[in-house]
Amino acid sequence: MAVGNVFSRLKDRLSKTRSLVRNNITKLFTGNIPLDETILEQLEEILIQADVGVDVALELIEDLRKKFPASQVVTAEKVLDYLKNDLTQRLTNREAVDDTTHRPHVILVVGVNGTGKTTSIGKLAHLYHQEGHSVMMVAGDTFRAAAVNQLKIWSERTRAQFMHNDAARDPSSVVFDALQAAKSRGTDVVLIDTAGRIHTQKNLMEELKKIRRVVQKVIPDAPHETLLVIDATTGQNALIQAQQFSEATPVDHLFLSKLDGTAKGGIAIAINQRVSIAVKYIGIGEQVDDIQRFDPAVYVNAIFEG
Numbered sequence: 476m477a478v479g480n481v482f483s484r485l486k487d488r489l490s491k492t493r494s495l496v497r498n499n500i501t502k503l504f505t506g507n508i509p510l511d512e513t514i515l516e517q518l519e520e521i522l523i524q525a526d527v528g529v530d531v532a533l534e535l536i537e538d539l540r541k542k543f544p545a546s547q548v549v550t551a552e553k554v555l556d557y558l559k560n561d562l563t564q565r566l567t568n569r570e571a572v573d574d575t576t577h578r579p580h581v582i583l584v585v586g587v588n589g590t591g592k593t594t595s596i597g598k599l600a601h602l603y604h605q606e607g608h609s610v611m612m613v614a615g616d617t618f619r620a621a622a623v624n625q626l627k628i629w630s631e632r633t634r635a636q637f638m639h640n641d642a643a644r645d646p647s648s649v650v651f652d653a654l655q656a657a658k659s660r661g662t663d664v665v666l667i668d669t670a671g672r673i674h675t676q677k678n679l680m681e682e683l684k685k686i687r688r689v690v691q692k693v694i695p696d697a698p699h700e701t702l703l704v705i706d707a708t709t710g711q712n713a714l715i716q717a718q719q720f721s722e723a724t725p726v727d728h729l730f731l732s733k734l735d736g737t738a739k740g741g742i743a744i745a746i747n748q749r750v751s752i753a754v755k756y757i758g759i760g761e762q763v764d765d766i767q768r769f770d771p772a773v774y775v776n777a778i779f780e781g
């Protein structure tokens with residue numbers, strides 16, 4: 476897809492966050508309003524509602540206060556433009572590693588229940604397939620019977636190899652078999668689905684450790700990437716989840732899902748500011764191609780630009 480299309484699609488999918496930010500700020504400034512304390516407070520409220528985080532919102536407001544004297548009449552576009560540039564300067568560009576030199580390149584997908592792990596695996600398979608890689612999906616969620624079938628459907632949609640074991644209660648055995656098969660077949664990318672879990676569930680976190688050990692038994696330097704999927708619609712909870720989960724188990728990158736369904740899209744910015752792990756991908760819908768690489772500056776533009 477051409478870059479321009481990607482950007483307009485992102486703008487479109489972020490429309491809930493965009494309209495919260497742009498429409499409300501535009502409304503504030505109808506009729507040549509000076510940027511006084513009342514307006515600044517309302518601006519702060521809008522930014523907090525969009526989940527950019529309280530500290531980021533306060534800093535932005537402080538910058539606005541310094542930049543524009545209280546008596547000065549400003550337009551909404553001027554304020555939006557200032558916020559966009561100010562935020563862009565604050566963004567941290569964390570390099571998300573993109574190394575697919577291993578064969579197979581093993582990606583372990585983890586996260587809390589219902590955040591979008593299985594769906595995101597479908598999208599990743601599509602992405603890798605488009606780049607010419609052969610892909611294998613591994614049904615490591617042996618908790619729910621429906622989970623295996625859900626992944627199978629995604630494998631059919633994306634023409635990915637599919638590995639499962641209906642008899643296995645322990646995901647490690649499926650993972651072991653799958654990786655051996657991937658090695659002997661020369662598969663490029665292996666995506667391992669896992670059951671949803673909360674970082675405080677000791678047994679389930681132990682299970683993840685065991686999966687990692689088994690992966691390493693077959694391929695010593697794997698998993699090459701552990702992706703934590705977090706649900707943007709949970710707002711500030713998503714940020715807390717990212718912090719707590721990554722303290723409990725190794726995580727390389729974040730996949731921030733469901734940004735299309737929320738006005739809390741500022742959470743991507745809050746995460747960029749507060750979490751040391753990079754958001755690598757964003758999910759912007761339920762279809763196979765509703766995935767984009769996360770570029771913080773492009774993202775801020777998509778929210779603030781007219």
Ligand SMILES: Nc1nc2c(ncn2[C@@H]2O[C@H](COP(=O)(O)OP(=O)(O)OP(=O)(O)O)[C@@H](O)[C@H]2O)c(=O)[nH]1
Pocket residue numbers: 586587588589590591592593594595616622669670671672704732733734735736757758759760761765
């Ligand atoms: N709108 C929207 N919906 C999404 C996105 N990603 C996932 N979903 C939806 O979120 C719901 C849960 O997705 P799953 O992929 O099943 O989540 P999961 O993390 O695998 O769930 P468990 O395996 O039960 O822990 C489904 O209805 C998906 O269609 C997204 O980017 N946008």
Ligand SMILES: [Mg+2]
Pocket residue numbers: 592593594616622668669670671
């Ligand atoms: Mg799942």
